[in-house]
Amino acid sequence: MQKRHLPPLNALRTFEAAARHLHMGRAADELGVTHGAVSKQIVNLEDQLGFALFQRQGNRLALTDQGTRLLKASTTAFDQLGYAIARLEGEMIAGELRVSVPSAFAEKWLIPRLAKFTETAPGLKLSLLAANASYDPASEGRLGDTVDLAVRFGEPVWQDGTASLLSHVGSFPVCAPRLLADGPGLGAPADILRHTLLLDDPQGANWRRWLARAGLPQAEPARTIYFQDFNLLLAAAKQGLGLCLADQITAGEDLARGQLLRPFRQSIEHLGAYFIVLPALVTPAARAFADWLEAEMQMGQEWPAQQPDPDS
Template sequence: MQRRHLPPLNALRTFEAAARHLHMGKAADELGVTHGAVSKQIVNLEDQLGFPLFHRLGNRLELTDQGQKLLKAATTAFDQLGYAIARLEGETIAGELRVSVPSAFAEKWLVPRLAKFVDAAPALKLSLLSANASYDSAGGDVLGDGLDLAVRFGEPVWKDGTARLLSHVGSFPVCSPLLLSEGSGLATPNDLLQHTLLLDDPQGANWLRWLKRAGVSLPQLPRALYFQDFNLLLAAAKQGLGLCLADRITAGEDLARGHLLRPFRQSIEHLGAYFIVLPPLVLPAARAFADWLEAEMALAGAPDEFTVS
């Protein structure tokens, strides 16, 4: 559809409100018009588009497949328009923003940079919540408890939000220099079988996948210790308890300071990447924070190459 043939903005705004509430009366109350006016706008919009947007089920509404797609597009467009107008008017980012991030990502990467965003949005009340493996529900939801934005590592399969790629990362084993100065050596990945492996998932699936990609086949892991919190995992590695899998974001500072070492050059993308997860309705503050995260990640440099040689 060419731009000059787009439906009237007022009709799209009425549809967005009705689709969000799934109720004509509530949309009418929000827009300050009558129920009949909302219904007429929706009917005219459906006639112009040539397909239904709602299933009418008595007093209830249910979006059709086309309606769901249009709601997503309209929500994104109105959010972007509102944010752009706010910036043109010189409006500061204000209100409250609730953000959930993995604890290691927050401590190792986000917090050292956070002053830049806080200084740019002094009127914003930012709540930073720590997330670990037990934070998310079994159903794959990450935006509960009134969260406006979340950062997660893995694959973009979360059910209650839209994932924006933040950064690919390669995973690699790290250990304390103490571990290399005593006990079994670490000349090849096969030597890992003689050491304790530190796990960030109970069954060791991450390690098993990494070892397989590195050419080490085994039915089960050797000695292992599991830590639910990734910061505890890194602390255990620095104490010489074993080796853990890390990436440039979570282990970069410890590697630079010599607190951790990489015994091999293999860097394997084993689970996915870091993603920003946003709800269907995105606050201007959340969009600004997401844009800032992406800009800071770009400044941090290119990700590791994923090699197994």
């Protein structure tokens, strides 16, 4: 249907209210009109469309298949229009914002900066959900209905969201200071092979890429341990269990405090990257938070590495 043939906006608004409540009387109360006016608008809309939107199931009102699809489309359209007008009017950021983030990203990068955002939105109810928690609705490539924005590390493939790049990741080996003092030492990249390598991917693809970058394309480490959670990976590295590949986003503070050291300058671009994922319907709060994340990340790109990469 072309835009010029759309039904009257008032009829669609009446339908959306009636379909949401599944009750003509409640829709009439919401819209400030009579029950008869709501019924008349629905009948006229059905006549114009050429199919039924509601059906009776005993004393209950139910939607037809076409009515269900039209309810979803009209609710999204009215909400998006309302959000757009709110942004034009400069409405204060308020309501609820539900953000799903990887736990390591939240702990190491987001939380130390979060007060900057919350101070600009005192009326906002913010909820942070851990992306690696079992209840996370954004797992397995889906955002779900209970998340307004997600930060994800990996590839930009989501079934019900739109991803935009937040930051590429430059990865380099890090270890605890005790690893340099005890054991076989780390005088040259080849010495890494005598240590345990801590993996953030089961096959060790990123470590193989780094070893090739350091001139060791066929190298095999003595031992490896895989960690599904990046926080556990960093904790193991800080305890001296081995070396892991880290980056300035999640390990910058530990490097600055000397809890982790960067023994070699070589770095690689990680196979994954950080993305902001937004649903089709973006609230003003989610848009403001996404803009703030991008601005903060751009500022963070100016952090100096502990040792410069010779090819940078």
